[in-house]
Amino acid sequence: TVTSVDGPLTGATVYEADHPGKGTVTDSIGTFTLLIQDFPSILKINYLGYTSRSFPIDATTPLPLDVHLEAGITLDDVEVVVTALGVRRSNSTLGYSVQEVQSEELTDVQAVNFVDNLSGQVAGLRVTAGATGVGSSSQVVIRGETSFTNNNPLFVVDGIPINNNTIINRTNEEAAGFQEVDFGNGAMDVNPADVQSVSVLKGASAAALYGTRAANGVIVITTKRGGKQPGLGISFNSSLTLDRPFQLPRFQNEFGQGQGGEFAFVDGLGGGISDNITYSYGPRLDVGNQVPQFDSPVTLADGTVVRGGDVAVHGGLPIPSTPFVSQPDNVRDFYDSGTTAIHNLAISGGGADGDFRLSVTDLRSDSYIPGVNLKRKTLAGRFGFRPAERLHLDASLNYINTTSDNRPAGGYGSENINYDLTAWLGRQTDLEILRDYWQPGLEGTQQYSYNYTFFDNPYFTLLENRNGLDRDRLFGFLSARYELLDNLSLQVRSGMDYSNERRRFLRNFSSNRFPQGGYAENDVLFREINTDFLLDYTQSFGDFTLNLLAGGNRLTQLAENNQSNALTLAQPGIFRLSNAASPVVIVDQAAEKRINSLYGLARFGFRDYLFLDLTGRNDWSSALANPASADNTSFFYPSASVSFLASRLLDLPEAVSYLQLRANVAQVGNDTDPFRTSSTFVARSPYNGQPTFTEQSVLAQPNLKPEQTTTTELGADIRLLEYRLGLDFTYFTQRTENQILSLPIAQSSGYNQQIVNGGTVSSRGVEAILSLTLVVTEDFRWTSRFNFSSSRAVVDELPAGTDRFTLAYSRVYNSVNQTVYFIVEPGGEIGDIWGTGYRKTDDGRFILTNQGQFIADNTLRKIGNANPDFILGAANSFRFRNLELNLLLDWRQGGQIVSRSLSLAGVAGQLEETAYRPEAGIVVPGVVNTGTDSEPVYVDNTTAISAESYYRSYYDRNHEENNLYDASYLKLRELRLTYRLDRSALADGPLGGFQGVSVSLIGRNLYAWSEIPHFDPEQFAIQGQGIVFGVEDMTYPSARSFGLSLGLDF
Amino acid sequence: NAPSTVQNELLFRQVLYGYGDAMSYEGFVAGNLLSQHFAMIDFNLLDRHALSSPQEGGNPWDVLYVALRDNETVLQQSRNNPAAAVYEGPALVMKAYQAMRLTDIFGDVPYFEAVSGRTTGIVTPAYDRQEDIYLAEGGILDNLESAVAAIENYAGAIPLGGDIVFNGDLTAWRRFANSLRIKALLRISGRRDVGAELQSLYAAGDYIQSPEQNATFDFAAGPPNSFAFATARVGIFNVFLMSLTAEGIFAGLGDPRVSVLYRPAANTGEYRGIINGIDAATAIVPDDYARPGTIWRERTGDLDFNYMTAWETRLLLAEAAYRGLIEADARELYDAGVALAFAYWQTELPDDYLTSGPAAWDASRGLEQIITQKWIAGIGDAYEGWIEWRRTGYPALLPVAASLNDGRYPVRFPYPADEQALNFQNYRGAAEATDGNSVNVPVWWDVD
Known part of the structure; x- marks a missing residue:
């Protein structure tokens, strides 16, 4: 029997060291039977997330063998993953795709934003880092964008959802007032040093039990906990990196x-x-x-x-x-060398009655952008306690304080x-x-x-003129599980995610946007409490096993966002609202939401090779109620999945060590944000101190129905040549109907956004994970893993009466004409970029005026698509004795990006593209129409215009067509060279007291191959309150980091 | 904390102030270029008549439809709730005022189905002909008559709230309605015989006659109620210079209001203007030219937002008299209008201005004089100078230096790109009717 602190382990791999292909897997109560080929032998037992163990076996070994595994590092054989509701299951019993990332892959080269650590590690996961340096938001999307509005996956830590919101301060999008500042996304607060593993549940099936927010996949994070065995473990990790700006614009000089x-x-x-x-x-x-x-x-x-x-x-x-x-290097020299230092100390221990782990982490990053920094302190505690034989108490508490003296402003404008x-x-x-x-x-x-x-x-x-940040965040849970019977348990759990963020915007006298100074306070409060219960019943009937789970959840959420602006100050340098020289302008917002849910899960197992899961969930969401009715608030969604371990039943060729086939179909419903079912009015700037109100610009929809996503998935996991080669292949389709959209609509309707149900998007794609163990000898091991994904989302239907609509846009200031539109038409794809350009003939030559000038053509046309054709992450690991080299490459192929830097710096004559300035001017290659509009006669243009005139019109910000780049890139994402000494090697030396010591040279974001000369090709823009993918908007250089890390285990 | 209904008072105050706040800036930075009160020396594609590529302001569409929407809510509430009935008349006046701006700038626009998204669900409103917007039931002229009737019929005791223009004085609203009727009738006088109606309005005398009856509100000296140009970046301030057109008109009349509306060139102390619509790829010395006066930036407490004034009404009537549409003495009305306009701009009227100077009444060019005076006093007023130039051809505007419209002076504003993206089917018809959304196709009332 194989057990762990969590009880019996299902799906642990057991094999002889000399015959890795002839192993077996433990069943649902942790037992296994293995015919030993020849004595003496060494038995290896692996379970992802636990330390592998080896046992010498000979004829005298007492049987049955009881093995207890400790949480720890693992091998990449048949994996165990954390699935919905935090249940650990072997991948082989799952009918859907889940991919796990282990703690060492996350913590070796720590990024300040946790999400960045996932880049390239998981097939189907696209991570894009933000544009304002350390502390920026990072965007993560699973299986491409399939929703018109929300593609943000759900983050769950130890079973409790945490928010991953990016909340931008209030701006007016004009060339006055405060600009957008990105204060980071919620999931950046997760501390990699405390993470044991990350499971990515990609489809709706894996996620059905997490409810509506799981429609875009779930990122399940399990934190580290103490061991089962007595004794104290202490570990200390430290890393220091030097950060330099990566990819600065190339200027003319x-x-x-x-x-x-x-x-x-x-x-x-x-x-x-x-x-x-x-x-x-x-x-x-x-x-x-x-x-x-x-x-x-x-x-x-x-x-x-x-x-x-x-x-x-x-x-x-x-x-x-x-x-x-x-001054060819003036911009390069403007930037400092940044440093990022991360120190973590963890103490863990345990015994028969419980376990604990306490960890403290200190992160200090001084950016290469002068005056910009981020400091984060994390305290984490994880506790398990067994006060009675059948009672398990479990708790975790994470407190994170993040501060920054300055978060730099983004977007176009002087801030x-x-x-x-x-x-x-x-x-x-x-x-x-x-x-x-x-x-x-x-x-x-x-x-x-x-x-x-x-x-x-x-x-x-x-x-x-700083934008300061001080954020307190607290998340954790308390849970109690009681084993009513040997095969029936009840768990009750409550968890909370609470954050309170104080943002302070200081503007000094003589600032361009605030000649008389300015000051703003923006306080953002978020609180979500999830309380749930879960009944768990297991029974075996001969060849069949049955596991039933039934539970319920109540989610209550409160979000507040209050901003007070003092647009002029009386006394310079005093940043208090009481120092305002003009009436303080207040913008405030509060929203509450509640979802009640009931759900059930039935798992059927037949022998050790056929597994079927059925799930169902019903939600009741307050966001779908309107003042008159709660009719639409309830919605139900089911799923079914099946896994077949062909290699256990069928006689497969010798080369096939393992073959699993899986299939599933699932639905998931989705509600919406509060205040989308009834119109509301918002306060505007008072006149003479007397209040004014205007209607919200979003047209509400009283009869909103939940949207419905249906996914199907087929997959196979094949391991060949004694597990040396593994291919996990998944084909998926996803269809989202009744999408709840906030569509831009014509202002002539009185509104600029409308909430509607409508439109159908279907996407299909493939994911492939190729694992190769290329060389394994005593001294040398070379393994590679490739994570490939490609998906395409097509618009099948638009809401009735529409033949074209706009999902989003990105503007320079609030200028309608300087706008990149994301428009879909039936048959179009999500991510289609629309804009304008200059007049061209049918064969693509510019039509010019008699004076040789471009002619604006303001007809909107599709100019590209923001989404990649495919992404591929490639991880390579080489180990030679104690030395280990890891390389992570990240390739994104296809897709376009509109560049504001190119547009503006091109017009202004700063970029190297504008260095060519012949005295005689430039004859724009193109034609002049000497005929009529209806019967054009084109002759080649021969009239020169000044180079200045040429660049100013060519790159003009009103026309996006000439400011477009291919967004493909290949990035050397991570590099790590580690020298590691374990206990046996240390025992005789001066470090004899240590369990393990490692020293690494690390690097992140080292190089990118791309056609874009002026900035990191990995980009998104912030517009208004949201992230716009496919636009580069006056980006800051990203960080290229080199450094050292040290790990000590006592 | 977001209310799902709101008191009319709060909404109506925003209709009046929000529109004035937004449109005064819009009218200054974009409207003033088409009327050639100012010229812009960079980011000036609009000044070069690429009207669909404005770079500062130049999008009156959204301002107007937002104002029309909130005003419509006030109007609906006034009709649905007897306790709010007092708002019906003033809301109808505002609806007529806003609709007139809209159609005068763009031509045919969504009107009858517009701003009804919440009540009718129509989010792609059809375009209506300008003729119908002026003349049909529920159109501008009909609404103004209904407004007067609603004001006269109101017998309730609940006062009009949120009224930053007249402080709840319904009589003043009736005068505003009648002044606006005079303006609308003259606007369409090329298409319709409006003499009888004008004559009866004139005879009744119930229009804005004196400065204290003006439909205006005060800007404050500092934010948030200062004129928006006061808080605009100094960079934007510095790319607006006096236009050559303005230089000619003020110098030609020896008009002292130039020192209120402009500040002299820093290098020479003269009121020198620059030609509109230069190709910005040329080196210039901005300090050689006059810039906007301190009233637009440093002293906005002295500035009013102007919906309709006594001087404008008098000058409208002067035109009506001059053209024989009403029986009155054109000169008398002209002189009164000019005197009121000087007072409005806080400038002492020179003794000889109306007697012997070039602005003294000369019946041989009466229309030019009347419109020129309106042009001067109407600086910054939401494209009004350009609208009246389109109707009358006065004052003579100069060709722009580096036109992006083939040297032709635009006679309508193009529909914004948003309509093309978001209201495509209706837009298509409107674009066909305007030769592909061309700025060179005159609007319905523009008949010369």
Whole structure:
């Protein structure tokens, strides 16, 4: 019998060390029978998530053998995974696809955002890191985007759902006020050092028991716990990485600031020649030109020397000319070297009556972006206690405090330093002199900058105009399980996820968007409590086993988001609402939701090779009620899955060590957010202190029905050549009907969004996991794993009466014409990008005016698709004696991305693409229509336009077609070289007290092969309150990290 | 905490203020380019007449439909709930006012089915002909008459709340309704014989006559109720310069209001304008030109949002008299209108301005004088200067320097791209009727 702290282990692998292909698997009560080929032998017992054990076996070994496995590392044979409701089951009994990632794969090269650690590790999982450096949100999507609105999988820690929300502060999308700041996604708080394993339940079947939110898959996280055996274990892990900006824009360095070849700085406000804005179409650099500049020395009457840009100090004295020279590395040098240090200390222990694990983790990341940082402290406790023979008490508690002095703003505008550095920085600008960012004597009231119209000094922005964060998060659970009978138990559990986040936005006097200073407080509160019970009954009847589970859950959720804006301040430098010089503008929102559920699961097993699961769940959601009725609140969804272990029944060729076939069909219902069934009114800016209200711009739908997703899945898991080669293949289809959509609608209806049920999207795709053990010798082992996935989601039907609609958009400010639309038409795919361009002939040549200029064509057309054709993660592991090398590659093929950096910095003449500026101008390749509109006669264009005019129109932000990149990339995601010494190797040396010591060289995000020269191809944008995939919006460089990590086990 | 119903008072205050707040900025940064009060030297595709590629403002569509929507809720509540009946008249006036702006700017637009998404479920409203929007039942003129009737019939005691324009004075709303009728009738006077109606309105005298009757509200000196241009980035402020057109008109009339509306060029102290619609790929020295006056930025406490004024009404009547549509002395009305307009812009009327100067009444070019005076005083007013130029051809606007519309001056605003994406089937018909959403196809009342 094989047991663990959780009881009997079903599906543990048992085999002789010399005959790995002739093994067996434990049954549902943990027993196994194995015919030993020849004595003496070594018996190996593996179970994923537990330390493998070996037993010398000879004729005298007492039988039956009782084996107890400890939680720990595992082998990648036939795996055991954590499935819905936290039940550990062997993969071989599952009729659906679940893939598990082990703790070491997560913690070896820790990312600050937990979600990033999953990148490339799981077939069908797409992770995209955010654009504002350490602390950004990361987006995760399982099996591609199939919903029009919500593709966010559910995160569950030790059975309790935790939120993975990305909540952006309130902005007005205009060129005034606060810009978007990404304060991170909820799941980033998970601490990799405390994670034992992560199971990804990909389809709806695996997830049906988690309820509506599982429609997009579930990421089930199991935390580490103490052992069963007496004794104290102490482990200490530490890693330190050096972070540098990855993929900075490539600039031209031949022309400096100005327009039409001229420039002179007077006041940076329009007083000079083209000094009101910072195009780089000015005089040539490095050819001896002398130009008055913002950093030219100006001598005051008293002999003091100030800078040209110290306008308020010198009061408009003439600024002398100084050499106009290039600064090819100004942006590169602007960034520091960041450091990320993570230290974790864990103490664990246990005994017959219980176990515990306590862990403390400290993370400090100082970004390469000056002034930006993230600090996170995590306390985790996991406790098991058995006060009576049949009573198991279990608890966990995680407290996380995350703070940041500054989270940099994103999007287009002066609060994002890339608006300066990438788009609008004259190529002669010496950034070094901007470090001293106040005008002398005017500290606290007047910044010093290279321009005062649209831009802020980037050091001033980052070091003074900060967006601070302080988040307390608490999640955990208490549970009690009582074994009423030997085969019947009752578990009652309650868990909570609570977070309270304080965000403070400081804006100093002389800021571009806040000339009189500004301050905002944004407090975000989230609380979700899940309370459930579960009855578990198991019985065997001859060859049949039966396991019945029945349970119920109540979910209550509270979300509040309150923001108070002071748009001017009385006293500079005092950031309090009471210092507001104008009425404070308050935007607040609170929503509550409750879902009650009942569910059941029946598992049937026949012998050891055929398994059938049936599930059903009914939910009652308050979000579907409207003020008049609760008719639509109830919905039911079932699933069925079957697993057949062909290799146990059939006589398969010698080469086939293991063959499992599986199939399932499942449905899952989905409700919606609160306040979508009745119209509401929201407060607007008061007039003379008197309140005003306007209707919400979203048109509610009183008779909303739950949406329904149906998935089917066929899969096979084949292991060949004594488990040396494994292929796990899954084909899935998914069809979502009655989707609850928040569709953009024509403003002429009075609203810009409408909640509707309607539309059908079907997707199909494949996932393949190829595991190879290429070399295994005593000293050397080489294993590879490839995670491949490809899926496509097609729109079958649109809501009645629609033949085209828009799912989302991304704009520059609030400009309708500078908008990337995500539009679907019947037959179109999710992720289709629409935009505009310039007029072209049918064969794709530009049609130009008689003056040789482009002609805008504002007809919207499909210009690409944001989603990849396939993604492939490749993990390679080489072990030579104590040395281990791990490589993780991440390949994304296909899909397009619209780049705002290209558009803006192209128009402004900063990028290397714009360096070609012949005196004679540029003759745009294209044709001129010398005929009529109806009967065109095209002749080749021969008229040149100035290079400045050419680039300004070619990359114009009103037209997306010329600002599109292929988003494919191949990334060297992770690299780790480890030297590991175990207990036996340490015993005689000076480190004799240690159980294990390891030292690693680590690297993350080291290199990318891509056609995009200017930024990390892994991107998304934030627009309004959401994430938009397929748009790059003035991104910050991502991090390339190198470092060291150390692990000590006492 | 989100209420599912709201008191009319709160909504109506937002209808009045929210529209004024949004449209005053829109009218300043985009409308003023088409009327050539100002020129823009960068991000100026709109100033170069690529109207579908505006870069700052230039999307009055959304502003108007949001205002129409909330106003419609006020109107419906006033009809469904006897306790809210007092709002019916004022809401009808606002509906007429907003609809007129909308159709005057764009031509045929969704109107009868518009902003009814919540009550009818129609989210792709059909386009209506401008003629019907003005003349049909439930259209602009009908609503204004209904408004007057509703105000006169109101016998309840519950006062009008949220009224930041007239502080609940229903008589003032009736005067506003009648002034707006005068304006609408003149607007369509190329299509319909409006003389009798104008004459009766004039004879009754129940229109906005004096400054205290003006349909205006005050902007505050600081946020959040300051004029939005006051808080716009200095960069946006700095790309707006006085236009060459404005330079010519103010200089030609020796009009002292120039010093309120503009500030002299920093380098020369002169009120110099720049031609509209330059190709921004040229080096210029902005300080050589006049910029917007301090009233638009530093002193917005002195600025009003203007729905309708006594000076505008007088100048409308002056035109009616000049064209023989009413029996009245055009000069008298003109002089009164100009005097009121000077007072409105807080400028002392020079003694000779109306007697011997170039602005003194000259019947041989009366229409040009009247419209030019409206153009001056109507600066910033939501495209009004451009609308009246389309109707009358005055004042003479200059060709833009680097046109992106083949050198033709636009005569309507194009439908926004959102309509193409989101209301495609209806849009298709409207686009056909305008030669593919062309800015060169005149609207119905534009008959010259």
